[in-house]
Amino acid sequence: MKNLKGQNGSQGPEEGSGGQSPAEDVNGPQAPTDALLDAALALAEQGVKVFPCHRVVDDGFGPTCTCMDPKCKSPGKHPRTKNGSKEATTDERQIRTWWIKWGAHGRLNFGQTLEGRAVVDVDVAEGKTGDATWEGLCAELAPSDWAPGTLTYRTGRGGVQHVFTLPVGEQGGKADGYGNTLGTHVDFKTGPNAYVMVPGSKTESVYTVTVEAATAELPEWIAAKAKSPRAAEGTGVTGVGSTGMTTEEVLQLHPDAPERGNVALAQIAGHYAKQYRDQRGLYLFHCAAWNDQSTDPIGATDFIKTTESIWKAEQSKGSEDGSVVHAGTDEYARELESLTRKREMSLRADQDARRNLRRELEQETAVESLADAWQAILDGDEGDKPTVGELADDDGGLFYGGKINGIFGDGGTGKSVALAEIQARTLNAGGTIVHWEFDNNSQRAILRRLHYAGADVGQAVKEGRIVVLRGAHELEDVAPEVVTGTALVTLDALTPAVSALGLDVNHPQGTDTALATFMTPFTVHGAAGIFIDHVGHDNKERQAGSIRKSQAVQGALYEIKSRQIPGVGEDGLAELILRKDNGPASREKNRTAAFVTYESLPEMRIRVTFSREQDPDIADRLNEAEWEKRTASAEGKQEFIKELICRAIAERGAVSATEAHVWIQQAGFKGLVGVTAVKVAMAALVDEGAISVDASASGAGTAGGRPTDRYRALAPKPSGPHQPELGG
Structure with a gap:
């Protein structure tokens, strides 16, 4: 069996010393970073499932979770993958794959699930008194000569975690009658949906092994305490307790957060019951939306009981005229089902598309042998190349099909005009475009812009190849053949699109949700996705949101800078500076990748040309005009x-x-x-x-x-x- 001693607390630098070991940099412990990997593999060899989590690093802006959310409520302790702890595994190949992807760069923690095991978590961070509670419990309930004598960790915030095995046949959690606390600031964690960090993981500091011993069986006195009514208080449907968090914090809990339970739902329900006191439909919808975000949602029966109980409690307070609203459980359930059906339908197309794409990609990967792949590389065939937004003086284009691309820049730099050119080219080639409009342009303004760009708008409208959408609910009315057959999906602009969903434009979840809602249903079927957005502000509160927008780009991201703003009857010139490129041909970043030339034509039309080199005639005319003016x-x-x-x-x-x-x-x-x-x-x-x-x-x-x-x-x-x- 592999040894966990590589993460023993005595091996690293003393906490609080201010010094760094030779193997440590701003991202925490680095080389030899295999100690964390070894610890994860050792646990997997014992049958303990592990999964990847984010890590606390310092990229020059102070300690930050690698999720880049400045409001992260669980820094370094929440999952990196969509399904969180449900993807936990003992498979060595998968664990090493996660390590290669994130761990080798010092940006990975591992979580370990607690199926068949339990952890007594003594919290002492920020003045909490878990140590005193634990000492009191031991003195009151444990045999006089008892000592933990089991594997013990020091947490990243200075607490202590004692690890135990459960009796044979028990998985842990509510199914076996366990609550989640033993007393003030002493948590009891157990079951397949609970987890703690693997030694070597880093939050405020690094998790270490302080007592290296075999994992002892859970003592009867701890089990009895964990199963007592007081320990379970607040964990059932009828026992509504406090989460110890603000409502805003509960609303922003990570989908895999262990705090997502009936206690948190009751707090959310109380919030919405007051906000929508006379609008039960909205109350139910928002409660269901919060529950749907969870990777392990509360079941329908418990959900209805909790939300109905909270609703009745709020209604019983009466309004000013003394009226009280009541509803039977059956009626309540029917209304909830009706309200959530549309939400499920709007997400189904995206989920089906993702599933189908995954199958297609798996089939493609299986078809090409390693020999064929290597020969393709030798032949110079890198596969994925930008083809949308063709260049006038070079093969290829600017944007990738089947991926999300972006353009950002100051107002008036010609972003929308450049986007209209790409839309017009797609229409004139017989393709269908879907345009999401959140920048308050009217239908006439959108079509007029396409007309000025040279599109045969009348024919395209007649054939139904122009679709303009202004809200997520409108996606339900789009025919399936349009979703699967769209050549280009565009969004103007990303920031107001996030706001339209009622989400925080500075929060990474806002960006992810907006792109998944508006772009992904089309890009998974091969459509090129292009959003435009505006240059943001340089304050750090907005930094995580803007970084996430950059990270969300799967294709190419350009910053557009105007040399001469195009106007009526006037030519214009702009530069497209490549800020990100996920393609295989590593184009040089932060350099001018192309020039955009705007030529004024009769009848207010504009010819837009993309080229690697700027048009010398246009450049000379613009320079002369600028010289005379300045x-x-x-x-x-x-x-x-x-x-x-x-x-x-x-x-x-x-x-x-x-x-x-x-x-x-x-x-x-x-x-x-x-x-x-x-x-x-x-x-x-x-x-x-x-x-x-x-x-x-x-x-x-x-x-x-x-x-x-x-x-x-x-x-x-x-x-x-x-x-x-x-x-x-």
Whole structure:
């Protein structure tokens, strides 16, 4: 049997010492990181099922759960996978797969389920008195010479967990009559749906083994206490107790959180019973929606009993006129079934599509042999390539079919116009588009934009190949053949789409739910999905939401930056900067991947072209127009030259006056700016404190020439790694 000693508390640095072991970095213990993997495999070898969880790391913004939710209620202790502890396994290959995916990067904890086992969890974090309660219980109930004598962990928050086996034939949990507490701040965890962390996992600090011993059988006195009515109080339907959390915290519980039970449901029901006192339908709907989020929802019988009890209790208080509303259980159940049927139907298409896609992918994977796959790689066939948004001067395109892609940028940069071009191309090729509109554009505005982009709108409308949706409920009315046959699904814009669902735009769950609701039902059938969104704010409260939007992109994510905003009768030019690419051909990130050229045509039409290289004629016209506009006065001319110098520094990092002059010529202003004017403008920027000489980049000029001073911007560097900011 493998040994857990690699995570014994004596092996690591002392907690609170402020130091790090040689094998530790900002993400917690790293190499040799196999200690956590070894602990998980050792438990699996003993028949204990384990599953992957998030971990607390420090990516430059302080300790943060890898779920990136700033309001995470269970940092480092909630599951990484959709089905949570239900995916727990003893299969070594699966455990190693999880390790390769997350653990090798220091971003993985493991949870261990408690089927046939029990844990006495003594909580001392934040001044809790679990140790005193436990000592009192031992003194009162245990034999005089009793000691735990069993495997014991130190938790990440300083608590103690004693691990026991249950009597033969018991799985644990409510089925065997166990409650979930022994006393104040002493929890009793047991059963296949309960879990604790594997040693080596990290929350506030690392879980360690403090007593390495065989797992002893649960003492009779602890079992009796755990099965006593007081221990079970608040766990049944009729015993409604407090969760110890605010309603907001209960509403945001993770789907796999062990706190999701009748006690939490009663608290939620009480909240909605007051909010919708005269609207029983809405009350039921919101209670059911909260319960549906759970990976192990409360059963229908218990759900009806709890919610009916809470509803009657609230109604019994009476209204101002003394009226009281009552309803029988049968009527209550029928109403609940009717209200939830539509919700189930709206989710069914997405669930079926995911299931079918999984089968298709499995079949595809099974067909291609390893030899065929290797030969395809040798032949240069990487498989998945961007094909949507074809480039005028290169093979391929910008966006991936069958995946969610995105464009974000400031208002007025041409996002919607570029999106309309892609929609028009799809329609003219005979494809069907589904457009989700949350940016308050009317039907006429949407069709007019498609017409200006060159689409044959009349024919497409006649054939039913343009579908505009404005709410999740409208998906129910979309024919199945449209869902499966759509070529392009678009969303304008992501942030208001999250708000339309009543979710927090800064919370990762909002992004995930919006994309799963509006985009995934179509992309799983092969449609290219493209959302547009606006540049967000730089405050940290919004950071998790914007990072999650970036992470949710399965294809390509571009930031659009306008060189010249297109207008009526005026040309425009923008850059698409690649911020993320999940394709196999690793394109260089944070570089201009394509140019978007907007050409004004008669009758207010606009021709949009995507290209790797910018159109020189358009660029020259725009540069000339910009020069004339910006240099009407001597003061304006110098300000514009200073701006061009700053652009050169932003692109090159550090430049001399001569190098800045060359850059300006190559940028399309050849013959308009002299090197002397550049030097004068540079001197002004130095005086203003905008740039300064970079000694490390300066040095000898041409052979025999004088030393060359190179200048760099004085703007402060960001405090953490770059992430594209998306938001409202």
